[in-house]
Amino acid sequence: MSSTSTTPFAQPQIMKATFADIERIESMIRAAFTKYIERIGKPPAPLLLSYSEIIQTHEVYVLQDKNTIQGSIILEADDESNTLEVGSLVVDPTAQGRGYGRILVEFAEERARTQGRRALTLYTNVKMWENLGLYRKLGFVEVGRRVQDGYERVFFEKDISNN
Secondary structure (H helix, E strand, C coil), X not given: CCCCCCCCCCCCEEEECCHHHHXXXXXHHHHHHHHHHHHHCCCCHHHHCCXXXXXXXXXXXEEEECCEEEEEEEEEEECXXXXXXXXXXXXXXXXXXXXXXXXXXXXXXXXXXXXXXXXXXXXXXXCCHHHHHHHHHCCCEEEEEEEECCEEEEEEEEECCCC
16 A cells, blocks of 8 residues: 555644745735735735744744645744734635644644643634634634724634643
């Protein structure tokens, strides 16, 4: 029996992103977030970020499956609140629905636990309503809404202290 990507043994791998991954991360961001420009009335924040800077200042990871990067997550520690913030979570639109988002969030939870954080936090634009249900399904609780950096955002938190 050959070991191919269709065998049950082939598992997605999460690795620290490198500068060589930036082009793929930016490609996924464009593919996933461009559709929201008309709905929001301007480019969503992830489209405006400099990923070459972020990779130097944040924890950036990629999820690879079938020899292709299918998703990415950016993490940033918040020492004041003792949380780990998901700065951006993206799964290539052609790979959505395969559980990659859940895998990346579970990875972030494990990173937060390893760092002794009490919770995982994130936010999304109020007009990206698909994300609201997704984050609730993943165990996040809405903790607030406010305008930040010119965007209407919904803030979520997931307590990981008892998990």
